[in-house]
Amino acid sequence: MRFANQENQNDNVIDDQNNALIQHAKTHKKKVTHEEWIRSKDHAKSLREVLIHEAKRDLYDKLIQKQAEQEEQNQRRLKLMYEWEDRKQVEETLEKEKQLKKKERERLFKIQKKEKAF
Numbered sequence: 001m002r003f004a005n006q007e008n009q010n011d012n013v014i015d016d017q018n019n020a021l022i023q024h025a026k027t028h029k030k031k032v033t034h035e036e037w038i039r040s041k042d043h044a045k046s047l048r049e050v051l052i053h054e055a056k057r058d059l060y061d062k063l064i065q066k067q068a069e070q071e072e073q074n075q076r077r078l079k080l081m082y083e084w085e086d087r088k089q090v091e092e093t094l095e096k097e098k099q100l101k102k103k104e105r106e107r108l109f110k111i112q113k114k115e116k117a118f
Contacts, residue, residue: 014044 021040 014048018044 018040
């Protein structure tokens with residue numbers, strides 16, 4: 001899962017930051033007080049929450065975009081289907097009209113033939 005993977009990466013970044021703070025404190029011979037340690041942990045937690053919120057928001061935006069693209073594609077397909085149906089109806093109407101004209105010509109031809117026979 002991309003989200004879980006991203007969360008692990010964010011955790012690693014925050015852990016690296018915490019380790020850097022601790023290393024910095026060790027190298028400068030400054031002892032980290034309990035309050036500073038708690039404050040850094042709270043800060044890391046709030047950063048983690050912000051990153052998770054941003055990742056969720058990105059996923060939500062991508063989902064909305066994907067749904068919009070799917071809706072657009074469905075609308076195009078629907079339009080093509082209606083256009084095909086309209087063309088088919090026009091073709092059927094033209095074919096019926098052609099058949100009616102043919103029958104009418106045959107009927108007139110028979111009438112003319114009968115008149116010539118008299």
